[in-house]
Amino acid sequence: GEPIKREQLFAYTNGRFLVNEKEQVLKRYAEFDLDALCTLVSSLPSISSPIEKIEKMEGGFNKALLMTAINGKEVIAKIPCPRVVPPKYSTASE
Template identity: 50%
Template sequence: MRLPKWSQTIRKHATRRNVTTTCRGSTISLDQLQRYTNGPFLINEANALSQRRLKFNVDELCSLASKIGSKSPVHEIEKMEGDFSKALLLKKIDGTELVAKLPFKIAGPPHYATASEVAVLQYVGQHTEVPVP
């Protein structure tokens, strides 16, 4: 099956080879992007780290992101993570940014974990002066 020309262009620009991955200002590898690197665990570290390792297709993530909003390709992925999810700031060539939130298995069912975070952000936005996305 031959892909449309625009799809080939997006795939050409939205590959790992053309995307810089960073964490806290330093360049990181694909393996470091998928591993939990936020700090050590005091007990059962191997188990805790394995529960927080998240394998995902970076090429497909970049391809999807390049189709959302502005049609610009992703040029940088900045990793930010917490104890229950990995947040990736996807920076596009045209300056726009997207956030991809990928919950770890320990966060519970992904739908509920995401719905809970959305509800908290809505509450904070409606009842405080704190800026929220």
């Protein structure tokens, strides 16, 4: 796919809503410290290489980031959208 801007990693870009679209999109905005996440992933013993590419996949409740290191190894990071589902019903970041 096409490269996306850093801000698009946080925003919901997967589809449209028939009702209350602005509100639904805002609920699915999930900002996180991307630099810290990349540093953490690249420091894992099983990776040991800087992150080269991030692909975003998303559903209605979470974002999944496929993070590829320069050495070709991959990690998936799951980022929840906490304003969509109460925390007791959702899975924490993985």
